Amino acid sequence: MKYDPQTKNRVKRVEGQVRGLLKMMEEEKDCRDVVTQMSAVRSAIDRTAALIVSKNLEQCIRDEKENGRNSEDLIKEAVNLLVRSR
Numbered sequence: 500m501k502y503d504p505q506t507k508n509r510v511k512r513v514e515g516q517v518r519g520l521l522k523m524m525e526e527e528k529d530c531r532d533v534v535t536q537m538s539a540v541r542s543a544i545d546r547t548a549a550l551i552v553s554k555n556l557e558q559c560i561r562d563e564k565e566n567g568r569n570s571e572d573l574i575k576e577a578v579n580l581l582v583r584s585r
Contacts (some may be wrong), residue, residue, distance in 0.1 A: 500555055509547045516540045552580050 520536045556577040563573060 500551075500558070502551070504549065506550060506554075509543070509550070513540060513547065531585045542547060549581060552577050 516536065517540055520533065523533050523536060538551060556573060559577075561575045
């Protein structure tokens with residue numbers, strides 16, 4: 500699967516958030532602030548994973564329809580990927 504620049508930028512932003520989190524820890528910032536940043540990182544990862552799965556599912560369904568196959572198994576697989584990512 501090809502990943503578009505927007506998706507790659509999302510991951511780069513997450514990378515920056517994680518670096519910021521490490522810096523906060525090194526500076527011994529308040530626990531609440533660190534946990535808040537951790538939640539933001541997790542949320543960004545979750546949203547990015549959902550975006551990747553949905554784009555992949557969309558492309559797979561298009562490919563399956565072109566081949567005349569049922570897309571139900573692909574939808575189940577995508578749902579399982581999303582559930583596993585939580």
